Amino acid sequence: MKDKGKLIIFSAPSGSGKSTLVNFLLEQGFSFGFSISATSRPPRGNERHGVEYFFFTPEEFRAKIAADEFIEYEEVYPGRFYGTLKSQVDEQLKQQNLLFDVDVAGGRNLKEHYKENALFIFVQAPSIDELRMRLTKRGDTAPEEIEKRIAKAEYEMTFAQYADKVIVNDNLDKAKHELLETVNAFLAI
Ligand code: ADP
Ligand code: 5GP
Numbered sequence: 001m002k003d004k005g006k007l008i009i010f011s012a013p014s015g016s017g018k019s020t021l022v023n024f025l026l027e028q029g030f031s032f033g034f035s036i037s038a039t040s041r042p043p044r045g046n047e048r049h050g051v052e053y054f055f056f057t058p059e060e061f062r063a064k065i066a067a068d069e070f071i072e073y074e075e076v077y078p079g080r081f082y083g084t085l086k087s088q089v090d091e092q093l094k095q096q097n098l099l100f101d102v103d104v105a106g107g108r109n110l111k112e113h114y115k116e117n118a119l120f121i122f123v124q125a126p127s128i129d130e131l132r133m134r135l136t137k138r139g140d141t142a143p144e145e146i147e148k149r150i151a152k153a154e155y156e157m158t159f160a161q162y163a164d165k166v167i168v169n170d171n172l173d174k175a176k177h178e179l180l181e182t183v184n185a186f187l188a189i
Contacts, residue, residue: 005093007114008032008183009100011107012123013153015135017169021123022099024176025183033096036088038064038073040081054085072102072109084110097187104159111162119186121179122163126170128153 012018026032038054040061049055056064061081065073073083084106092098100110104122111120125131131153135146160166165182169175 005117006097006187007035007093007100007110007118008097008186009102009107009110009118009120010123011102011104011120011156011159011163013104013125013131013156014141014149015131015138015153016123016125017134017172017175018101018123020172021167021169021175021179022101025099025179028180030183030187031096032099033092035084035092035098035100037102038070038081038083038085038088040079041077054088071113072106074103074105076103082106104156108159108162111164116189119165119182120163121182122160122166123175124157124160124166124168126168130170 010018010022036050036052036054038056038061040056040058043049043053043055047053047055058079058081061073061083064070064083064085069085069087070083071086071089073081076082082103084100084102089098100107102110107120107122111118125134128150132146132150135141135149136143141149165178167175167178167182
């Protein structure tokens with residue numbers, strides 16, 4: 001079936017509107033699965049092994065790196081590894097198309113690996129000032145943490161050049177429309 005086994009990868013600086021747009025896409029009735037990544041961070045709240053993530057100790061994670069079990073992995077925060085397991089993705093791709101939410105370097109590497117089978121979407125806020133305003137307004141992130149994310153955002157923006165599609169999320173309705181057009185065109189190939 002032509003729709004099976006495709007990847008849609010989302011990456012964005014924090015606060016750009018990635019979750020808002022991914023949730024919108026999920027509400028449109030596409031049958032996407034979510035790729036389950038591995039991480040060395042501990043579970044938060046009700047997160048369960050094998051559902052949100054596969055949770056490993058840093059030692060277990062390093063052993064998997066050494067055994068070449070990852071398509072890509074990154075140390076997204078100091079001491080916190082995240083990665084896409086080859087066996088997991090191949091198994092999930094047999095069943096359905098998959099959405100990925102990975103950091104910008106992971107997005108670039110997944111795109112390089114899966115080439116035309118993958119659509120790499122980069123969500124961008126219209127400006128750094130707007131990004132700061134949205135993170136502040138969202139109200140769930142401490143001011144020092146916001147400044148850290150802003151500093152990182154400037155570096156992350158440099159990865160937009162590797163994306164198949166950059167969605168500048170200034171007007172949300174316009175961004176949703178662009179997203180739908182891009183995804184429909186990709187799935188029609
Ligand atoms: P991310 O997942 O990229 O961190 P969110 O989707 O949580 O970002 O969006 C960050 C905040 O900005 C949220 O409060 C969201 O409601 C708001 N937001 C998203 N898109 C827009 C937009 N186009 N204009 C203004 N605010 C937006
Ligand atoms: P969180 O700890 O909030 O669940 O995720 C933190 C960050 O890790 C997010 O930016 C998310 O996109 C990224 N991430 C999650 N899984 C992966 C993965 O498999 N590979 C990479 N490179 N980044 C990931």
